[in-house]
Structures are given as C-alpha cells and as structure tokens.
Amino acid sequence: xxxxxxxxxxxxxxxxxxxxxxxxxxxxxxxxxxxxxxxxxxxxxxxxxxxxxxxxxxxxxxxxxxxxxxxxxxxxxxxxxxxxxxxxxxxxxxxxxxxxxxxxxxxxxxxxxxxxxxxxxxxxxxxxxxxxxxxxxxxxxxxxxxxxxxxxxxxxxxxxxxxxxxxxxxxxxxxxxxxxxxxxxxxxxxxxxxxxxxxxxxxxxxxxxxxxxxxxxxxxxxxxxxxxxxxxxxxxxxxxxxxxxxxxxxxxxxxxxxxxxxxxxxxxxxxxxxxxxxxxxxxxxxxxxxxxxxxxxxxxxxxxxxxxxxxxxxxxxxxxxxxxxxxxxxxxxxxxxxxxxxxxxxxxxxxxxxxxxxxxxxxxxxxxxxxxxxxxxxxxxxxxxxxxxxxxxx
Numbered sequence: 001x002x003x004x005x006x007x008x009x010x011x012x013x014x015x016x017x018x019x020x021x022x023x024x025x026x027x028x029x030x031x032x033x034x035x036x037x038x039x040x041x042x043x044x045x046x047x048x049x050x051x052x053x054x055x056x057x058x059x060x061x062x063x064x065x066x067x068x069x070x071x072x073x074x075x076x077x078x079x080x081x082x083x084x085x086x087x088x089x090x091x092x093x094x095x096x097x098x099x100x101x102x103x104x105x106x107x108x109x110x111x112x113x114x115x116x117x118x119x120x121x122x123x124x125x126x127x128x129x130x131x132x133x134x135x136x137x138x139x140x141x142x143x144x145x146x147x148x149x150x151x152x153x154x155x156x157x158x159x160x161x162x163x164x165x166x167x168x169x170x171x172x173x174x175x176x177x178x179x180x181x182x183x184x185x186x187x188x189x190x191x192x193x194x195x196x197x198x199x200x201x202x203x204x205x206x207x208x209x210x211x212x213x214x215x216x217x218x219x220x221x222x223x224x225x226x227x228x229x230x231x232x233x234x235x236x237x238x239x240x241x242x243x244x245x246x247x248x249x250x251x252x253x254x255x256x257x258x259x260x261x262x263x264x265x266x267x268x269x270x271x272x273x274x275x276x277x278x279x280x281x282x283x284x285x286x287x288x289x290x291x292x293x294x295x296x297x298x299x300x301x302x303x304x305x306x307x308x309x310x311x312x313x314x315x316x317x318x319x320x321x322x323x324x325x326x327x328x329x330x331x332x333x334x335x336x337x338x339x340x341x342x343x344x345x346x347x348x349x350x351x352x353x354x355x356x357x358x359x360x361x362x363x364x365x366x367x368x369x370x371x372x373x374x375x376x377x378x379x380x381x382x383x384x385x386x387x388x389x390x391x392x393x394x
Contacts, residue, residue: 109121109122109123110122112125130369134369135369138367138369142360142365142367143356143359143360144200146356146359146360146363147200147203147204147207147356147359148200148203150203150207150359151203151206151207154207156203156206156207158198158199158202158203158206162198162202163195163198163199163202166198166201166202167191167194167195167198170194175283176283204348204352205345205348207355208347208348208351208352208355209344209348211347211351212343212344212347212348212351213347214340214343214344214347218343219332219336219339219340219343220332222339222342222343223332223335223336223339227330230330230334230335231327231328231329231330232325232327232328232330233286233287233327234286234287234299234324234325234326234327235284235285235286235324235325236284236285236298236299236301236321236323236324236325237281237282237283237284237285237321237322237323237324237325238282238285238298238301238319238320238321238322239262239263239266239275239278239279239280239281239282239319239320239322240266240270240272240275240280240282240294240317240318240319240320241262241265241266241269241270241280241317241318242270242271242272242314242315242316242317243269243270243271243315243316244271244315244316245315245316246309246311246316248269248316249309249316249317249318250309252265252269252318253308253309253318256306256318262279262280262306262320263279263280263281264279266279266280267279267280271315272314280320281322284323284325287299290312291312291313293310293311293312294310294312294317294319297310297317297319298319298321301319301320301321302321302324303321303322303323303324304320304321304322305320305321306318306319306320306321307319307320
C-alpha cells in the first residue's frame with residue numbers, strides 16, 4: 001500500500017500522556033487509547049515535497065516561507081504524504097499502577113516520598129496515575145484481551161511475516177530510515193514498541209477483512225476521485241556546495257572545472273551542515289521546495305551537469321544534478337491493487353468500533369477500577385449528606 005493511500009483503522013485523534021521513569025530511563029510520551037478502548041492509530045504526515053534524505057539542520061535554499069530548518073520534515077500534520085502508525089495500546093503508566101497495587105482495602109499505605117517533612121502516600125500516587133489515564137488504559141487492555149480471545153476462537157494467528165508486512169507498509173511512507181526513526185522518536189516509541197502493537201492490528205484486520213466487500217466499481221470511483229494524489233511530479237536529485245562569499249564560490253568553481261571531485265570539495269568547503277557530510281547530496285526534490293534561483297538552476301540541468309554560481313538568501317551555491325525523475329501520471333491498472341487494499345482498510349475502520357462494542361456487550365467483564373471509582377463517589381456523596389444533616393440540626 002502506498003503512503004498516499006493508507007487509511008486509518010480508527011480516525012480518533014492521538015492524545016499523548018507523558019510518563020517519566022527513573023532518572024536512568026528515557027522519558028516517553030505514549031499515546032492514550034481511545035475512550036472506547038478501540039485501537040488508536042496516529043496519522044503522521046509530511047508537509048510538501050521533501051528531499052529523500054532530510055537535512056540535519058537546513059537545506060541550501062528553502063523557500064522564504066519555510067522555517068529556518070528548511071524543507072526537512074515538519075510537524076507531522078497536513079501535507080501530501082501519509083503514514084498510519086499504530087500507537088501503543090498500553091501506557092507506561094499502567095505498569096506503574098500494577099506495581100503499586102490498588103489500595104482498595106484498608107491495608108498498608110506506605111510513604112513513597114517525603115517533601116520537607118510531609119509524606120506523600122502510595123494511595124495518593126496511585127490515584128494520580130489512575131486520573132492520568134488509568135481508566136482508558138485498562139479499557140484498552142480489556143479490548144485487547146477480547147480481541148485475543150476472538151482471534152483464538154477463529155484460529156487466527158499472527159506470524160512474523162504479518163508483522164514484517166505491517167512494518168514495511170509503515171516505512172513506505174518515509175523517504176528514508178532516518179525520517180522513520182524521527183517519527184518514532186516524536187511518538188515516544190522504539191521499533192520494538194511498534195512491532196508489539198502490530199499483533200492486535202493484524203488480528204482485527206484478519207477478523208474483519210472477510211466481511212468487507214470491494215467491487216471494481218468501488219475501485220474506479222476511488223481512483224477518479226483521487227487521481228491527483230496518485231501522480232508524481234518531476235524531481236531532480238542534486239548535490240551542492242554552499243559558501244558565504246562569491247569569491248569563495250569562484251575559487252571552488254575553478255577547482256571543479258579543473259577536475260576536482262565535487263563530493264570531496266563539498267565535505268571540505270560547504271557550510272551547509274545538513275548535506276556536507278554526504279558530499280553535498282540533497283536527495284530528490286520537486287518544484288516548490290527550494291528558493292526560486294536555486295530551483296530554476298537545478299531543474300535546468302541534465303544528469304551529470306553542474307551549474308555556475310547561484311545566489312540565494314543563504315549564500316552562494318554550486319549545484320550538480322546527479323539524477324532526474326520524470327513526472328508520471330498513474331493509471332487505474334497500476335493502482336488497482338493498492339486502492340483495493342485502501343478500501344478494505346476503510347471498510348475495517350467503519351466496522352471496528354461497532355464490532356468491539358458488540359464484543360464488550362456480550363462479554364462478562366469485571367472492572368474493579370470502575371467499581372472503586374463508583375464506591376469513592378458514593379462515599380463522598382454520603383459524607384456530604386451527613387455534613388448537611390449535621391449542619392441542619394445545629
């Protein structure tokens with residue numbers, strides 16, 4: 001499935017909850033599950049067309065409207081590329097809650113911290129963790145168990161190949177492994193965290209996919225309505241050397257014309273930290289990414305050709321085009337399989353919430369966390385009524 005065609009199994013927004021572990025552990029921001037307990041998928045997008053190898057700090061000549069960091073991946077919102085990434089169904093906070101053990105009875109309530117002589121008790125910590133997402137997390141654990149049980153009944157198993165396919169589909173939406181790792185980091189997840197979440201995603205897909213029917217007419221209709229998204233624009237792959245002054249650029253150009261190696265000089269002379277270590281390589285980019293002078297010069301060059309000196313707001317460039325890709329208009333036959341998979345995913349999405357709700361309605365579920373919360377509410381209400389009665393009799 002292409003990155004432009006992936007659709008979410010659940011369109012609910014991702015809510016991040018920050019959980020900090022011991023000082024030796026990294027701080028992560030796992031995503032809270034939905035209130036329904038259904039699996040939550042996060043849409044992570046790239047704005048605009050970006051170089052295949054995102055620069056570490058800046059590109060040579062981003063458009064004036066771009067941020068100082070240039071056309072590297074922006075915050076994952078809006079844009080042309082889409083990658084649907086499964087987020088964690090189990091918050092890190094639930095692990096802490098389990099270790100603490102719910103103080104539902106009148107057992108010990110040890111001190112977990114002391115601040116200027118004032119104790120903080122374990123029950124206070126537990127209550128805070130539950131308020132921070134414990135209810136939603138437990139609901140997701142209940143959902144996960146129900147899905148596991150249903151998959152077991154139907155003889156559905158998740159293989160390593162299934163997980164690998166899901167991971168490959170996710171990675172297709174990124175132009176490089178560096179960009180994929182960046183997205184994981186922003187989600188507070190590791191590759192292993194992501195793999196663990198594939199199991200439930202695959203189970204739901206296998207359980208519901210047989211119920212989704214997609215016709216040739218459905219596929220054609222989708223293609224006609226989304227033609228532009230399947231087409232790819234003309235792109236060039238370029239390297240550059242960026243310096244501060246025209247005099248420096250002239251000296252470098254003379255060396256290049258004399259046979260000096262472009263990549264070697266880029267590493268030695270370029271002031272663009274995002275590309276110099278790669279010999280000035282910027283990867284592929286389409287029109288509309290770079291400043292006009294840089295873009296015009298790059299797109300005039302044929303593969304293997306080098307520009308003269310090009311001035312931009314960042315300085316003076318010498319550009320070499322190392323490859324080109326012609327624009328391509330996709331056909332229905334080319335995209336038919338991908339569109340079918342997209343429509344199946346949409347069908348699963350439309351059925352998932354109702355299906356999970358139905359599983360819950362038929363299951364025998366005991367939720368002590370809800371029972372405790374209700375008991376606490378009843379106790380508080382009773383205490384309030386007693387206070388009111390006492391005040392009335394005075």
